[in-house]
Each structure stands twice: as C-alpha cells, then as structure tokens.
Amino acid sequence: MSPPRLTIGDFAQLTQLSRKTLRHYHEAGLLTPDQVDPASGYRYYSSAQIPTAQVIRRFRELGMPVPEVRSVLLAEVAERGELIAAHLARLEDQLLQTQSAVASLRRLLSPAPPAIEVRLRAAPAQVVAGIAADIDRAAVLAWYSGAMAELAALGVAEVGPCGGLYDNELFTDDHGQAMVYLAVERAPTVGRVRPIEVPAAELATTVHPGPHDDIDVTYGQLGAWVADQALALAGPVHEVYLVGPRDTPEESAWRTEIGWPVFRTAIGRPDGYPGGHD
Amino acid sequence: MSPPRLTIGDFAQLTQLSRKTLRHYHEAGLLTPDQVDPASGYRYYSSAQIPTAQVIRRFRELGMPVPEVRSVLLAEVAERGELIAAHLARLEDQLLQTQSAVASLRRLLSPAPPAIEVRLRAAPAQVVAGIAADIDRAAVLAWYSGAMAELAALGVAEVGPCGGLYDNELFTDDHGQAMVYLAVERAPTVGRVRPIEVPAAELATTVHPGPHDDIDVTYGQLGAWVADQALALAGPVHEVYLVGPRDTPEESAWRTEIGWPVFRTAIGRPDGYPGGHD
DNA sequence: GTTGACCTTCCCCCGGGGGGAGACTCGACA
DNA sequence: TGTCGAGTCTCCCCCCGGGGGAAGGTCAAC
The missing domain is CATH 1.10.1660.10 (Multidrug-efflux Transporter Regulator; Chain: A; Domain 2)
Incomplete structure (x- = not known):
C-alpha cells in the first residue's frame, strides 16, 4: 500500500x-x-x-x-553547517545593531542632550601604515577588527594614536573606501599593510566619549555644527582612537576623535531665501 | 543670519x-x-x-x-513611552521566536530523530471550566498565560490535568478559536470563565517531553503518523498539560499530551494514483 | 448526478525602499 | 552672461515574501 x-x-x-x-x-x-x-x-x-x-x-x-x-x-551535511553558521553570524550582527539602536535612542531621546565641543584644526599630511579596502557598510565592524588585528601584529613602534578614514559614500551608498592605520616612523609593506598618505586637511573635530553605540549622535551634532558654520564637507571622515579597545576593555573610558574635513564658503547660502529673512 | x-x-x-x-x-x-x-x-x-x-x-x-x-x-512625551514599550515587547517576542526556531532546528537536523509513540484513544465528552477566545496566532502565548492565570485564580478543586483546544484555522489562517481549561467538578461562570463542553473525540495522542520550543516537530511526527494511517483530521487539536509550568519550573520535566481528533477512511486514497503503483 | 468543499491560475496589493531614465536647476568659473 | 558638470526633480519598474480575492476546474461523498 x-x-x-x-x-x-x-x-x-x-x-x-x-x-x-x-x-x-x-x-x-x-x-x-x-x-x-x-x-x-x-x-x-x-x-x-x-x-x-x-x-x-x-x-x-x-x-x-x-x-x-x-x-x-x-547542500551536503558538511557544508550545511557553514551556511547555517553564516546565517547565525548575520543574526548576531542584527542583535548588535539592535543594541546600538537602543543605546543611540536613549541618548537622542534623553531630555538634556549635552552640547559638544568642536575644535577646528589643521591636520598635516602624514604617511602611515594602513590597510585600505572597498567594503560594504554592514561589513565595517568585522573588517575593522580584522584589519586592526593585522596592524597590531606588525609589532612596529607607534608614534601616535591609531585611526581610520571613512568615505562618505560608505554611508550614502552603503559601500565605499575605508582605511585604518597606525601612526609609525617608517611604514612597511606586509600582507595587506601599505604605506598610505593621509592628506592634509582642515578638520572640524570633536571627541566622542564611551562606546560607539551612540557615536552617530555625536556625528550628527558635529554635522549640525559644521552646517551652521556654513562650512562644506570635503572628503572622508577621520576617526582617531585616542583611547580604544587596544588600550582598555573599559568601554566607558574610550575616547574617539571625529574629524570632518571642511572648507569654507560652500554649503548652502547663509541668507536670502525668499521669505526666509528671520 | x-x-x-x-x-x-x-x-x-x-x-x-x-x-x-x-x-x-x-x-x-x-x-x-x-x-x-x-x-x-x-x-x-x-x-x-x-x-x-x-x-x-x-x-x-x-x-x-x-x-x-x-x-x-x-506623540507627546508621555504616550511616547508606551509606544516604544509596545515595540520593545514585539522585539522580545521576536527574540523568543528566534530561540524556538533554533531549538526546533536543532532537533529537526539532529542525526537521529527519535520515533514517537502514538496511542489512539477515545476521549469522552466533559464539561470544564474554560476561557475561550478568537485570537491571532502571534498572540497565543500572551493570551495563554493570561487565561491560565485567571483560571488558577479561581481556586477551584481540580479533578484532572488542565489543557487546551486550538482550532486548525489558528495555524492555517493565522487566527482562530482557542480555549484553555481546568478539569473541575462544577464549572463556574466568573470573569471570562465559562462552563464549556469538550466534545467526545477519537484522538491520536502522543506525549511531547520538555519545553514547547520544538513542539512543532512532535506535531509534525504525529501528523505524519495520522496521515500514514489514512486518517483524517477532524477538529481542534487537544493539548493536555500533564506536567507544565504550574507543576514545576524545570522545563525539561514538562510533559504535554497532544491529541488530534481523527476519523477513519477519509484523507487521501491509499492507492490507485496513475503510475504510482509501487 | 448533485453538491459543496477544495483546488487551480491570474492579477493586484502591501512595505520600504533601489535603479535608472529623462528633464530640470544650481552655483562656480570664465 | 554663458557654460558646464554635479546635483535634483519626477516617474516607472523592480525586489522579497507572500495575502486577498475572482473566475473557473475537480474531487469525493451522498
């Protein structure tokens, strides 16, 4: 039957x-x-x-x-595990994102958003030991930790804090150029590491304290300041990890300098919109 | 300016x-x-x-x-909290669902799916103290615990284990009739509680051990057994909570009887599909 | 043979955008 | 003042993962 x-x-x-x-x-x-x-x-x-x-x-x-x-x-049973593991990794990413979103919202909706201090400074050009890549926005975190580990493995004497450059396209188009670097005396060419010149720039800088969950809020405040000064953004954002995971596991002690390259007399027009003469 | x-x-x-x-x-x-x-x-x-x-x-x-x-x-700041809380509750539900899915997959993909024991038994009609409602599938869990709490608050002497009836539409159409009950001597009419007759039925029953994360696997095994016996489903599924959260917080000790009302000589045809004479 | 439940395909709809075409506008520079 | 390239506008179609419902064909029980 x-x-x-x-x-x-x-x-x-x-x-x-x-x-x-x-x-x-x-x-x-x-x-x-x-x-x-x-x-x-x-x-x-x-x-x-x-x-x-x-x-x-x-x-x-x-x-x-x-x-x-x-x-x-x-898939065969063997590969099946990888596919599932890959998906579970994605789920974990989502969870991290959820946590960030909650932390960010807490700060955004808190009654008294503390003002930030912005400093305008000229950053000189410097040649660093960097790892650059064209990546997707979602992959930034994973890529960052891998690249930083490779840099740390160099064992080269550092002459300043490490940092990163992130193209604006990374945020508007969901993928773009990113670079992380160590400030060193002489940059080697090892593995993915190359000597890279960070070009000179006029930077609007502020310092974000603590973990990066709510760093977007600081970015927004800095962006608002830049816009209000009638400055225009000009190039990839600079991050300098003054105190980071390499220095202390205590996330609340982290200090990240955000620097946005700007130039004068460009963005918007300070006045003159018909009817907007307030 | x-x-x-x-x-x-x-x-x-x-x-x-x-x-x-x-x-x-x-x-x-x-x-x-x-x-x-x-x-x-x-x-x-x-x-x-x-x-x-x-x-x-x-x-x-x-x-x-x-x-x-x-x-x-x-929204005003006051109501804002409620809306956000409601959404966070939804996120939590999603998390629970994720956990269930993982537990269920673990069992489904495990190499040796243990066979189940199915018993066919005639359940007599009985009048119980029950709470019935037309609900959405997503709301089942929340509704269940609320209803069970109300039943427990009755303080009536029980003459058997508690249970529930769940319409098949609940699963195929995403909403339908559900009922949970206590077996009691005389059923009162208090709050949402009513005396309800559980009709007699011929049940294909099996017992699912442990928490309900992977109960769908047992449901599937029972369903396969029923189909293979050339029986047809006839009515809402019965669950009897032989050992449940009311008895012990130790989830692995839970025992849930699943009973599907069946009748003979209906589903499918045992033979005769053109070309399928194997 | 009838009947009612079930099945089929087909088309349109949803959210939350992305890609790209074709046309228009802005502002910087000559 | 003209020009030119980058930026913007609207518009339409596309994606996933289905849901709703219409119009019509089938199944099996009585």
Whole structure:
C-alpha cells in the first residue's frame, strides 16, 4: 500500500504553512510536491515531506532568504553547517545593531542632550601604515577588527594614536573606501599593510566619549555644527582612537576623535531665501 | 543670519539616510523638509532636523514600521513611552521566536530523530471550566498565560490535568478559536470563565517531553503518523498539560499530551494514483 | 448526478525602499 | 552672461515574501 497523498490544504494544516506559501515554495523550487497531477494541476504532498517543510518554516522564521534556504536544503551535511553558521553570524550582527539602536535612542531621546565641543584644526599630511579596502557598510565592524588585528601584529613602534578614514559614500551608498592605520616612523609593506598618505586637511573635530553605540549622535551634532558654520564637507571622515579597545576593555573610558574635513564658503547660502529673512 | 539650507544630498550625508529614503519619508509625512522650493521642487533641510532624522533611522533599524515611527514622533512625551514599550515587547517576542526556531532546528537536523509513540484513544465528552477566545496566532502565548492565570485564580478543586483546544484555522489562517481549561467538578461562570463542553473525540495522542520550543516537530511526527494511517483530521487539536509550568519550573520535566481528533477512511486514497503503483 | 468543499491560475496589493531614465536647476568659473 | 558638470526633480519598474480575492476546474461523498 502506498502512503496516502496529502492535498495542499491537508499539508498546510500539518506543517502550519499557508497554501499560498506552499504554492510559492513550489514555484521557487524550495519544496516540490511529491506528485503533481498533470491534468488538473493538483499538488499532492507526502507525509515524508513534513519534516522538510518544518525545517523550511523555521529557517524562514530566522529570516533566512528563500534562495538561501534552498541551498541549505540542497547542500551536503558538511557544508550545511557553514551556511547555517553564516546565517547565525548575520543574526548576531542584527542583535548588535539592535543594541546600538537602543543605546543611540536613549541618548537622542534623553531630555538634556549635552552640547559638544568642536575644535577646528589643521591636520598635516602624514604617511602611515594602513590597510585600505572597498567594503560594504554592514561589513565595517568585522573588517575593522580584522584589519586592526593585522596592524597590531606588525609589532612596529607607534608614534601616535591609531585611526581610520571613512568615505562618505560608505554611508550614502552603503559601500565605499575605508582605511585604518597606525601612526609609525617608517611604514612597511606586509600582507595587506601599505604605506598610505593621509592628506592634509582642515578638520572640524570633536571627541566622542564611551562606546560607539551612540557615536552617530555625536556625528550628527558635529554635522549640525559644521552646517551652521556654513562650512562644506570635503572628503572622508577621520576617526582617531585616542583611547580604544587596544588600550582598555573599559568601554566607558574610550575616547574617539571625529574629524570632518571642511572648507569654507560652500554649503548652502547663509541668507536670502525668499521669505526666509528671520 | 538664517542658518544655511541643506540640500537633500548634504542632509543624506549628515544623517546616513539615502536620498531615496529621505524622499520617501517626505512623501510619507515622516520628515518634511524645512523648506521646499515651490518652483523647482528642491527640498531643503535644516541642521535642526538632524536629530529627528537620526531618531527615525534608529527606530527603523529596530524594525518599527514607518507609520508607527510617525506616531511616536507626533506623540507627546508621555504616550511616547508606551509606544516604544509596545515595540520593545514585539522585539522580545521576536527574540523568543528566534530561540524556538533554533531549538526546533536543532532537533529537526539532529542525526537521529527519535520515533514517537502514538496511542489512539477515545476521549469522552466533559464539561470544564474554560476561557475561550478568537485570537491571532502571534498572540497565543500572551493570551495563554493570561487565561491560565485567571483560571488558577479561581481556586477551584481540580479533578484532572488542565489543557487546551486550538482550532486548525489558528495555524492555517493565522487566527482562530482557542480555549484553555481546568478539569473541575462544577464549572463556574466568573470573569471570562465559562462552563464549556469538550466534545467526545477519537484522538491520536502522543506525549511531547520538555519545553514547547520544538513542539512543532512532535506535531509534525504525529501528523505524519495520522496521515500514514489514512486518517483524517477532524477538529481542534487537544493539548493536555500533564506536567507544565504550574507543576514545576524545570522545563525539561514538562510533559504535554497532544491529541488530534481523527476519523477513519477519509484523507487521501491509499492507492490507485496513475503510475504510482509501487 | 448533485453538491459543496477544495483546488487551480491570474492579477493586484502591501512595505520600504533601489535603479535608472529623462528633464530640470544650481552655483562656480570664465 | 554663458557654460558646464554635479546635483535634483519626477516617474516607472523592480525586489522579497507572500495575502486577498475572482473566475473557473475537480474531487469525493451522498
């Protein structure tokens, strides 16, 4: 006796997936019915497909995209682990992002947003030992820690704090050029490390204390200051890690200098908009 | 001197939102530019809007829908807390769901899925003290604990384990009828509690041990067994909490009987599909 | 044979934007 | 004052992962 065939409705009941979703998965090649009547087009599932459907449902609940679920199902057991691990890493990233968002909101919605102190200073050009790459915004954190580890492994004597340069495109287009560096006497060429010239710039700088969860708020304050001074942004933002994870695990002790290259007489017009003469 | 006007590109750079997104938020009434040139249609933002844009960005990163972000921004500080708390509760739900999905996947992908023992038994009709409601699938957990608490507060002598009935529509249509009950001598009418008759049924039952994270796997195994016996599902699923949170906080000690009402000679056809004579 | 529940395809809709076309505007520089 | 390139405008179609519902075909029970 062959096992009974389940109609899409029965199968939906057993797997807690909707009929619509099952049809969608059929179309997407994710879960093909055991049999399809060529005359009527009726889909028939087998009870052996229930576990598969459940696996799919659960991966989807974890936010795994449909094509990726398919490759997990098609993959051998060996690679399967990697795919799942990769997705779990993404979930962890999301969690970190959630934590940052909460910290940032706490500061943004707090009744008294403390004012920042901005200093305008001319930064001279310097040649540093840096690692540069074209990366996606989402990958910045992972890339940063990898690059910093490689720099630290150089074992070169440092003559100043380390820092980074981040293109504005990284934020507006979701990917762009990034660079982290150590200030050293003579920059070597080892692995990804190259001697890189940080060009001279007029920087509007402020110092962000503490962990970077809410650094965007400080960025915003600095940006508002720059805009209010009728200055224009001109180039990648500079970060200098005055006190960072390399110095202390105590996050509240961190101090990060943010420097935005600016030039005068460009952004907006200080006056003259019709009717805006207040 | 009036503050400079920021073009959409400048503002995008300062707030790390894309131009597309800013236009979208304008259209959605979420963030209206400080000025809009009626002739050219150009949008001009002010530096004072930077914090607002950041708040929006962060709420969006937390997955808050755009209309809800708008109401948070429009709300007075007093109600704002409630809206945010409600959203944080949703985030917590998501987290629980993620945990369940991981537990369920662990069991589904484990090499040796232990077989279940199914027992077919006739359950007699009984009148119980129950709380019934038409609810959404997502709300089941919250509703369950509330209803159970109300039942426990009755202080009535129980003559058997408590349980619940859950309509299949709850799973296929995402909302439906649910009921939880205590087995008592005489069912009172207090608050939401009513005397309810649980109708007699032929049940295919099995016992799920441990917490409910992976109970869907047991459901699937039971469903596969029922389908393979050429039985049809007939009515809401019965859950009996033989050992549950009311008995012990030790989740691994929980025992939940799942009973699916079945009737014979209905689902599928045991044989005869053209070409399927294996 | 009838009937009602079930199935099929098809099309449009949602949120939250992204990509790109084609046209217009801005401001800097000559 | 003209020019030119970068920036902006609107408009339309696209993505995912389905949901809602219409119009019509099928299944099996009685």
